[in-house]
Amino acid sequence: MPHQENNIEKSTVYETNKLNLWYGTHHALKNIDLTFKEQEVTAIIGPSGCGKSTYIKTLNRMVELVPGVKTSGEINYRGRNILSKSYAPEELRTKVGMVFQKPNPFPKSIYENIAYGPKIHGIRNKGILDEIVERSLRQAAVWDEVKDRLHKNAYGLSGGQQQRICIARSLAIDPDVLLMDEPTSALDPISTMKIEELVAELKKDVSIIIVTHNMQQAARISEKTAFFLNGEVVEFDDTNVVFSKPADQRTEDYVNGRFG
Numbered sequence: 001m002p003h004q005e006n007n008i009e010k011s012t013v014y015e016t017n018k019l020n021l022w023y024g025t026h027h028a029l030k031n032i033d034l035t036f037k038e039q040e041v042t043a044i045i046g047p048s049g050c051g052k053s054t055y056i057k058t059l060n061r062m063v064e065l066v067p068g069v070k071t072s073g074e075i076n077y078r079g080r081n082i083l084s085k086s087y088a089p090e091e092l093r094t095k096v097g098m099v100f101q102k103p104n105p106f107p108k109s110i111y112e113n114i115a116y117g118p119k120i121h122g123i124r125n126k127g128i129l130d131e132i133v134e135r136s137l138r139q140a141a142v143w144d145e146v147k148d149r150l151h152k153n154a155y156g157l158s159g160g161q162q163q164r165i166c167i168a169r170s171l172a173i174d175p176d177v178l179l180m181d182e183p184t185s186a187l188d189p190i191s192t193m194k195i196e197e198l199v200a201e202l203k204k205d206v207s208i209i210i211v212t213h214n215m216q217q218a219a220r221i222s223e224k225t226a227f228f229l230n231g232e233v234v235e236f237d238d239t240n241v242v243f244s245k246p247a248d249q250r251t252e253d254y255v256n257g258r259f260g
């Protein structure tokens with residue numbers, strides 16, 4: 001049954017239908033059918049090498065950068081198949097932000113890191129850029145820590161601060177969707193907590209798809225969970241169902257730490 005709030009069904013943001021992907025001859029994603037809704041956090045869990053990162057990178061067409069990749073099936077974003085020849089990947093870059101496992105700020109000032117995307121999209125007015133920089137840093141819960149050093153190099157920040165700068169950078173384009181690939185795996189518990197709080201806050205405006213190895217994190221922050229194994233989706237359901245009464249024995253074994 002679809003997740004409902006106030007009896008209004010949430011609209012679909014992304015949907016993959018029979019999505020397959022091969023790295024050369026290696027069949028890494030097998031017939032993946034998943035649907036992601038507005039104002040929801042979906043966690044993607046599964047053991048190492050099961051295809052989580054590959055899947056999330058198909059959603060913004062980043063995986064195409066790997067030589068020898070072949071895909072079949074459909075990825076519909078807001079109702080349009082982004083794998084179709086007529087869909088320009090640049091269009092997605094204005095709507096879908098991505099945050100990686102390791103913080104990867106540009107070797108530039110904090111300000112320039114955040115203003116970069118809006119500038120590429122043609123915003124030149126200093127007052128508007130200042131506003132975007134402040135709003136994004138506030139949203140990413142890092143403003144107070146960096147407001148007095150905006151023109152210092154982002155490399156001078158701690159790992160947790162750098163990761164929140166990267167989140168702020170992706171928020172500066174006012175994204176519709178945020179893809180997060182193990183965004184807290186390199187962080188200490190306090191920075192992790194800040195990012196989890198941030199995810200809870202952001203989901204009012206941004207759909208979030210997050211790959212995580214941390215079961216407690218998936219249980220804490222997501223409405224839906226997809227369990228991947230060997231390139232397939234074994235189970236996709238409300239997070240509380242996946243963690244407390246999963247339909248498949250393999251899911252139960254994984255969420256209870258019996259393998260992976």
Ligand SMILES: Nc1ncnc2c1ncn2[C@@H]1O[C@H](COP(=O)(O)OP(=O)(O)OP(=O)(O)O)[C@@H](O)[C@H]1O
Nearest residue numbers: 023026028046047048049050051052053054055066
């Ligand atoms: N660039 C690549 N070229 C060839 N094979 C790849 C490439 N990237 C990933 N693979 C293979 O595809 C499969 C899925 O990898 P992927 O990185 O998506 O898994 P994952 O679930 O994200 O793993 P982890 O949790 O360890 O990050 C693995 O067997 C991996 O070796």
